[in-house]
Amino acid sequence: MIAAVGKPSAGKSSLLNAVTDAKAKVGAYPFTTIEPNRGMAWIKVDALLELDPRLRSVPVSVLDVAGLVPGAAEGAGLGNKFLDDLRTAQVLVHVVDASGTTDEKGQAARGYDPVGDVEWLFDEIISWVAGNLAAKWPATARRHARTGARMADTLQAQLSGYGTKPALTAELVDTLGLRDSEDLEAWDDERIRDLAAAFVAARFPTILALNKIDHPDADVNIMGIVSKYGDDRVVLCSALAELALRKMAKAKYIEYVPGTDEVLTAADAPDAGLKPLPSKHASTLESIQDLVLFRHGSTGVHEVIAAAVAELGLFPVFPVASAQSCRGFDLARSAGAAGSSGGASSTDGPGLFSDVFMVKPGTTVRTFAINFLRSLYGDDGPGFGHAERPDGTPLSGGHVLTPDDTVLRIVTG
Ligand SMILES: Nc1nc2c(ncn2[C@@H]2O[C@H](COP(=O)(O)OP(=O)(O)OP(=O)(O)O)[C@@H](O)[C@H]2O)c(=O)[nH]1
Ligand SMILES: [Mg+2]
Structure with missing residues (x-):
């Protein structure tokens, strides 16, 4: 399962709707989503095409949760309890509003620099795990000392609730150089947080989906994020553009091949049975082509899902x-x-x-x-x-x- 996380109004639900048949509510105000939304995305797999041309995609489930804000661990916004739905996620997609039109709380803004969003969101995910660990730490530490259990077993008992394989926990213990004789009762919150940080990095690989690339201010914000975090796990997308194209295709105004920049109108393909494009849609299409398709090759939403799956190998x-x-x-x-x-x-x-x-x-x-x-x-x-x-x-x-x-x-x- 792929889970979309991010601040309110970043476009998580829009992305879910764009890559699945979900009809999650979308709104230009924070906390549109309260209860999680789910959908099924179909990813193209080249190996399948080679096997049998009829088999070209496989289903991947996608989860969209409420927005996180800085301080969620202390109860800000909707808090962070809803992150419990991420426990079974294999990979996270952090949806970032690259347009700078919403601040860190998801409120309308202009010229907001989203570069900081990447870091604080990651910190909130760590705080979620650290908080869960800390709540049970005294009991865990006492039990560890009393039973003389292996460090890997003690930690696994705490981390298995995140769908963690014992091998991952064993690796974590190795990487952090923890010994079985570790005095866990002496650990302070900072030590627990370091453990949570290492765990989150290993357990939840994360793709950055820089969304709203149809906005003119996106370029400079994208550059800022890429220069700080590199482009390895960065995918550019416009959920809004994908939704608009899908809608026009459904209404038979265009033929659109998702994942490409191929769009045909009745003028391009007189025999395709397409309806003439009303001028309102024509100008929308033109700007989607200019700002998104011709510049980036596609709306990027399918690439987000493909990158998330590729991350898992x-x-x-x-x-x-x-x-x-x-x-x-x-x-x-x-x-x-x-x-x-x-x-x-x-x-x-x-x-x-x-x-x-x-x-x-x-x-x-x-x-x-x-x-x-x-x-x-x-x-x-x-x-x-x-x-x-x-x-x-x-x-x-x-x-x-x-x-x-x-x-x-x-x-x-
Ligand atoms: N320009 C532009 N706007 C977008 C894009 N994707 C989403 N939006 C707009 O951003 C606003 C918020 O979108 P949502 O999908 O509801 O955002 P969310 O992250 O699910 O927000 P919460 O549920 O409140 O956490 C809506 O007005 C969307 O139309 C995009 O690619 N480009
Ligand atoms: Mg939403």
Whole structure:
């Protein structure tokens, strides 16, 4: 799950609506969102296209929560309790208002420099975790001393509520050089906060979505943020532009290919069955093209989701049940590799791969197969026997999946 965080009015709900079919309420005032909104985004995966042209995207769920303001940990704004919804997020998208038209509380402003938003938002996320840790610290510390538990186990008990794998906690303990004999009762708030900061950095990789790039002031603010934080995890976007294009496409005024700068009107494509563009929409379209599409190549919203998924290094794996469909896939792929086209229209072929799973690096065949079988049959279904590649090569349960293992035959046993 990808979670959108940020100050009020940054455009979190707009981004959610732009990349999913959600219809979250959007408003030019702070705290439009109180209860979280959810939606499903479909991300394009090149490896899928190679497999079968009909399979080109996989679903990723997106969560949009209330806005955070500085001091949320002390109760400012809506506080930070709602961040508990982020516990299962795999990656965060920090939506930043790059236009400088809202201040840190999400109130209308002019010429506000959003560079500081990146830092204080991160601090608030850390405060959320630090606060949770601190609340239980005395009891945790006493128990640790009394039971002589391993440091990794003590911390894991505190961090498992964030969907934290023991391996991540063990790494954290290593990185911070914590010993099992650590006197946790002597830790002050600052020490706990340092732990929370290291944990948040490891557990919640974050993409910066610099939104509202359709605004003329965005350029200078983007430069400020990129020069401070680099451009590795920065994606530029305009949720508003995407929403406008989708709306015009839905009303049959334009043909629009999301993720590109391709827009056709009735004037461009007389045979496409498009309605003539009313002048109001024509000027909107023109400014979206000038300010967003032609300058940036797309509205950027799909790139935000793609960057978030890429941050996790997820890759697609298709589990199939029968040797026949597994081989069918192999044939289809070699036909595709030989340059045959038009596979999309075939009705036979490898159309049996209805389930595609995005897999985390480090996942073993066994873990994958067990989850897959559970998704098919529930808890009482058949167990995992073995797995093989389309060419019949057997894979052990302990084999760690790689992006080359795109198709996997799972045999129950
Ligand atoms: N110019 C411009 N305005 C945008 C863009 N995205 C969102 N907005 C506007 O920004 C305002 C706030 O948008 P929301 O999506 O409600 O923001 P939010 O972050 O969900 O706000 P809260 O729910 O209050 O936390 C609305 O007036 C949107 O139309 C954008 O890309 N460009
Ligand atoms: Mg909102």
